Amino acid sequence: MLICAVAAASCSEEIDVKLKDADRTYLVLEGFLTDLAFQPQSFTLTESKGYFDKEEVPPVCGAVVSVDDGSGPVYYRETSPGVYTAPFGFHGKPGNSYHLSIDATVAGEERHYEADATMPQPGFKVEAIDYAYTGIMEADSIWTISMWGEDNPGDGFYHASVAVNGNSYPYDLSLILDDKYFAGQKITAFPVAVLEQTAHNQEVYGPCCKFLEKGDIITFMALTLPKGCFEFFFSFANNMTSSAIPFFSSQPANCPTNLTGGDAMGWFAACPVSMASVIVDDPMRPDYKRK
Amino acid sequence: MKRIFTLFVLLLVGLTSFGQDVTLSGYVKDSASGEAIIGATVYTADLSAGVSTNAYGFYSLQLKRGHQTIKCSCMGYNTVETELDMSKSLSYDFLISEDKNTLDAATVFSKSSREELALPQMGRQAVDGALIKKLPALMGETDIVRVIQMMPGVQSPSEGSTGFSVRGGGVDQNLIIMDGAPLYNSGHFLGFLSMFNGDAVKNADLYKGDFPARYGGRMSSVLDVSTVDGNINNFGGNASVGLITSKIFLEGPVAKGKAGFMLAARRTYLDALMPLFTDKLPPNTAMYFYDANAKLNWIVNDKNRLYLSAFTGTDVFGMGMEEFDLDELKFTLNNTTETLRWNHVFSPRLFSNITLYNSRYGNLSNCAMTDVSFEYEQLLREYGLKTSFTWYANASNTVEFGVNLAGYSIQPGQTRPLEGSIVQHVAMPLTYAVQPSAYLQNEQKLGPVTLRYGLRFSTFTTTGDTEQRIFDPVTHELSEIRHYGKGEAIRTSHGLEPRFSASWAATDDFSLKASYSRTYQYIQQAMVSISGSPVDTWFTASPNVEPQISDQFSLGANKLFCDDALTLSAELFYKDNSNTMDFKDNPGLVIDDVDREGLLRFGKSHAYGTELMLKYDFARWSGWLAYTRSLAMYDIPEINGGKPYRSPLNHENAVNFVLTYDFSKQWNASAAWVYYSGAPTTFPVGKFKFGDTYASIYSGRNEDSMPDYHRLDLSVTYRTRARMAGRRWSGEWNLSIYDAYARHNAWSLAFGYNRETGETQCRKVYLFTIIPSLSYNIKF
DSSP states (O other), X not given: OHHHHHSGGGOEEEOOOOOOOOOOOOEEEEOOEESOTTSOOEEEEEEOEETTOOSOOOBOOSOEEEEEOSSOEXXXXXXXXXXXXXXXXXXXXXXXXXXXXXXXEETTEEEEEEEEEEOOOOOEEEEEEEXXXXXXXXXXXXXXXXXXXXXXXXXXXXXXEEEETTEEOOGGGSEEEEGGGTTTOEEEEEEEEEEEOOHHHHHHHOGGGOOOXXXXXXXXXXXXXXXXXXXXHHHHHHHHSOXXXXXXXXXXXXXXXXXXXXXXESOOOEEOEEEXXXXXXXXXXXXXXXX | OHHHHHHHHHHHHGGGGSOOOEEEEEEEEETTTOOXXXXXXXXXXXXXXXXXXXXXXXXXXXXXXXXXXXXXXXXXXXXXXXXXXXTSOEEOOEXXXXXXXXXXXXXXXXXXXXXXXXXXXXXXXXXEHHHHHHSOXXXXXXXXXXXXXXXXXXXXXXXXXXXXXETTOOGGGEEEEETTEEOSOOXXXXXXXXXXXXXXXEEEEEESSOOOXXXXXXXXXXXXXXXXXXXXXXXXXXXXXXXSEEEXXXXXXXETTTEEEEEEEEEEOXXXXXXXXXXXXXXXXXEEEEEXXXXXXXXXXXXXXXXXXXXXXXXXXXXXXXXXXXXXXXXEEEEEEEEEEEEEEEETTEEEEEEEEEEEEEEEEEEEETTOOEEEEEEEEEEEEEEEEEEEEETXXXXXXXXXXXXXXXXXXXXXXXTTOOOOOEEOOOEEEEEEEEEEEEEEEETTEEEEEEEEEEEEEEEBSEEEEEEOTTTOOEEEEEEEOBTOEEEEEEEEEEEEEEEEEEETTEEEEEEEEEEEXXXXXXXXXXXOOTTOOEEEOOSSOOOEEEEEEEEEEEEEETTTTEEEEEEEEEEEEEEEEEEOSSOOOGGGOTXXXXXXXXXXXXXXXXXXXXXXEOSSEXXXXXXXXXXXXXXXXXXXXXXXXXXXXXXXXXXXXXXXXXXXXXXXXXXXEEEEOOOEEOXXXXXXXETTEEEEEEOSTTOEEOOOEEEEEEEEEEEOHHHHTTOSSEEEEEEEEESTTOOOOEEEEEEEEETTTTEEEEEEEEXXXXXXXXXXXXXX
16 A cells, blocks of 8 residues: 555556547648658648547548649649648748648538648758667667757757658657757767667557668658747647646647648648668667767 | 825824823743743733734733733633733733643633634634644644645645645745745645644644735745744653654753753655565665754843744655666755744834744756766745834734845756766756835724734845846747846836735624735746646746736634534635736746746636635534635636636635544544545547547646545544653554545546557546554653
């Protein structure tokens, strides 16, 4: 009993909570407009669900999605249910402004959404990444990925993500950064990810968590986010875990959005990308090759 | 405001026109220890005049010339009566002896109820040692903050919380004073015990809104605690050994009849005992606290007394969490105060006190984790000088006035990397401030009506040497960083704080009361989470933060029944606060943010409620039943889409039930039951998928409620025969049970998406369940 009082975290039990009905269905927009010319630009549209609903979120099909860079709308084509892709070659440029328009049927209701975005100048240049095997902890195989690069002066907000052989690490394992404490500095061996490559994680998160082998390619992408989009990701990180971790959690609140015209989640952002890759040569090497 | 001031001056001028009688003045002391007694009543046998002793045991009573029978009484003491020839002013000290026969204490208690009835004081709960000792003891000790939390209008924000919320106000809105020095952290970890060691506490007064003018700086309540001065006649003490806590208390003369000392110390050792119960203890578990009080008192002569008090309290709480690769996460909190007080009796009718104090509060968090080890520290220091005078002008008027000067130096937070860590050193700019204030108050008796009116003037200036970050009030973006040199004023705020209260004793067992008070709060906390985080920061009034202002109105009625054994009281209150602050939606982890003032949003808040209390004190059983119904709302335009929202600290319905029963002089049992309706909180209503992760969608802030909270505590005390006979060595056993019916009260509800099951779920996290404890206390 005393122990229960003390090892507080271990005292928890499942509880039936009656939640208010989700009387509103939100359109959820996911994806960025990037400056990568060689990658297809796409957005995913889904609907929100009641909190304890067990069904998958339904894709929003048959929507009309367009992005206008001032020279007329570019229409996105639905390439798979809920996924809308721009004609090949269309991409964003730093400094340009974009207007997004979506006509969609959400929860049986015709809705029209709009949003504006301006692509900021790249705030960060990734020069290289490297990996080091940091040992086995409770049978987990851990690699640390570090980055070399340079931050541009001025405010910068970043979304950093890692992919193994093109399979991205999920959002809940990626990093969002405010350059407040390294603005305008040269960065060396800055750890950006700790990869836990285990069978268990592979089952939960997919092939991105595979045990590293010779020839695997690790890619690191840093997206420069507009401030509003950074705030969206910041609150998304809060809202995806627990709604209340006493001591440190702020009071729950919805993620902000820049979509107007109805209930929506997500942020329409145009982001420049800086990226670098490394090919695994000796998976078990304990030190970085790069200094 | 000008009109109020003019009225005030006119009322005071009126004082000099009253007739001049003779004055009886002096101290009321415990006959055995020489300890000054607070709140004892000195009155004429015909009840035509009476007065209570002040915080130093001093009284001054204006009487008609001639032979007088004077009585002195106090709860827990035998009433004494003396014949005095009052042909001229006289100095007389009453020595009263402790009432050993606790079963007879009821009559004394009723007496004090009768006085409470006529006082122009609302929302005050006097918590004296005798009452505390009757209540359920947890871990062998009854704690004053626990007792206070059983009073109507006072609530614990959440289980395990170390603070308390008064009438929906924040934990930071309570002014907690120990021997004249403010404490910034009143509770030990997990909230079982407060910083106030029951052995060292002589008296505590809690004011819930109608503040006397001598108090200022906090909007919701004042808890004024006086410690034991120390026996000037004989050595004595007690010691107790419990499963979780052990403590010792010593007192005795330094110079017999002239000077005495008091020492009290406690230490918990839960972490040392825990390996006996489990082998699965997290690594680096540390969990203990200690506190110590020391005091010297010296009766220099009839006119002068000196008191030197010191206090230190430290909590250490930490553990490693392997699942997060965390070697150690440790919090260390410390609060230390020193006070020097000098009482001087200028004349039988003019009493003064000068207090010099220093209070330091600091917390240090250590996080040891591969590559990212750091420590985070916050420091707050307040020091000052308070002068206060009480002028017993005549039988109808008592005037209090004084001047205070406080200084602050605050390090709001700095992060330091530990060896080999990639964390950067970040230090918030330091904050310095000075706060001069002055007050004047009169308490006037007009037949059955007693009035108390006063005015307080306070100013607060933040100064350099520091860097002040200034944020645009509309966009909240950093607009300027300005450097201020040492002593250079950054911003001055000031305010006039009128206080007024009136009571009308309609009959000798029924009274009506009304009060109004305005308070300014210049230093405040914005809470990251409702449970109160060890890293919550204090913000001072600054170019970005306005001082908070509270106007509180209350109305009340008191009625005595059944030969004064029952007291029924009812109070209504309404509070209107401006410049209320809260963090914006999704502020993130603000502890390392130098721009955190830019994360604050401002608006208004209000609270209102009804408090009912039935106090009973019969021969064998006593206690009270209290019910509170209250609502507290925030209205901050930039939060919650501009819609007002409920305060997360206010439980809208609360019931407190306390019952103690004396089976015999040796056996005593007590029970306390508490019920709170669930605290306002925010639950998700929906979810959305992003990538392959779900996140929550919420409705409005605090539109939902946590599960209701209720708990029963029981305790049984057995005093050995030697204890009853008052022998030198005597013992006492105490068995207590916290949460007797083992309810798992929710501390938090954790909603989340479980990747492994692919489902969203809700888990209730609770801190405590049934906790029995046994202790043995020896008195010598």
